[in-house]
Amino acid sequence: MAMVLLVVLGLALLATENGSRADSRILTSIVDVGSKTRLTCTLNDTDTEISGHRWVKGDRVLHEDSQTSRTMEYEVDMDERVGQYSCIFLPESAGRTYVDVRGPPKIIASKKSEHATEGETAVLICKSTSFPPVTDWLWYKMTDSGHKILANNSQNNFVVSSETKTELHIQNLDLQDDPGTYACNGTNAEGTAQAVITLRVRHRLAALWPFLGIVAEVLVLVTIILIYEKRRKPDEVLDDEDTGSAPLKSSSHHVNDKDKNVRQRNAN
Numbered sequence: 001m002a003m004v005l006l007v008v009l010g011l012a013l014l015a016t017e018n019g020s021r022a023d024s025r026i027l028t029s030i031v032d033v034g035s036k037t038r039l040t041c042t043l044n045d046t047d048t049e050i051s052g053h054r055w056v057k058g059d060r061v062l063h064e065d066s067q068t069s070r071t072m073e074y075e076v077d078m079d080e081r082v083g084q085y086s087c088i089f090l091p092e093s094a095g096r097t098y099v100d101v102r103g104p105p106k107i108i109a110s111k112k113s114e115h116a117t118e119g120e121t122a123v124l125i126c127k128s129t130s131f132p133p134v135t136d137w138l139w140y141k142m143t144d145s146g147h148k149i150l151a152n153n154s155q156n157n158f159v160v161s162s163e164t165k166t167e168l169h170i171q172n173l174d175l176q177d178d179p180g181t182y183a184c185n186g187t188n189a190e191g192t193a194q195a196v197i198t199l200r201v202r203h204r205l206a207a208l209w210p211f212l213g214i215v216a217e218v219l220v221l222v223t224i225i226l227i228y229e230k231r232r233k234p235d236e237v238l239d240d241e242d243t244g245s246a247p248l249k250s251s252s253h254h255v256n257d258k259d260k261n262v263r264q265r266n267a268n
Helices: 002-024 206-267
Strands: 026-033 036-043 052-057 060-065 071-077 083-090 095-101 107-109 113-117 122-128 136-143 146-150 157-161 165-170 180-188 191-202
Touching (some): 026 083, 036 095, 052 071, 107 191
Antiparallel strands (some): 026 036, 052 060
């Protein structure tokens, strides 16, 4: 049993030495070229025939080729360069190492403006893809009189954070106190940065306002129609009376003309 353990331990140490030797055989460099950052890995010595190269960041493959050179390069925009990269000589047994591009955190707000209703809970979210990761998150509300720090012990507020994300939960929103500008601040070993989110709180009856506006418009329209109808009816009655008396006047005039003609004939 002891012999088996010694063999296993020896194999583990050998694997560790081989891994360290592989890493030490690869030289890395980081050079800024204009608006780009060039990452370079050079494999000094290997017994394996190189069949290609692969660049990886996190779980995402950035580039892969089938070149046989012992030097591999990759260029990335300076604004997006921060992170940990892997340069892999194919087959993977040929050599692999990491290229750490360090920098201050880059904080991004999930939404620049958040809308919520009075009495509900608002969740403000900020994310970071920085390397090294963010170690400290801080939320505060920006006011004219200064910055009000918000923590888990703050009234109606609590914060949930990880290396890559932070969330500020504001419960039972108040229409007067809670609207405003909030900032999330992230800090790592290279520096600090922040993002800003504007919170707008609606009145709890705000959803009914469009409906109430439509009802008001309908009531005004109905009122106008009723007033118009009420004023139009007396005019119609007068018009009917005038129309009925007109024939009588015409008949009387016609009779008078006949009498006049008869008198003229008698006179003759």
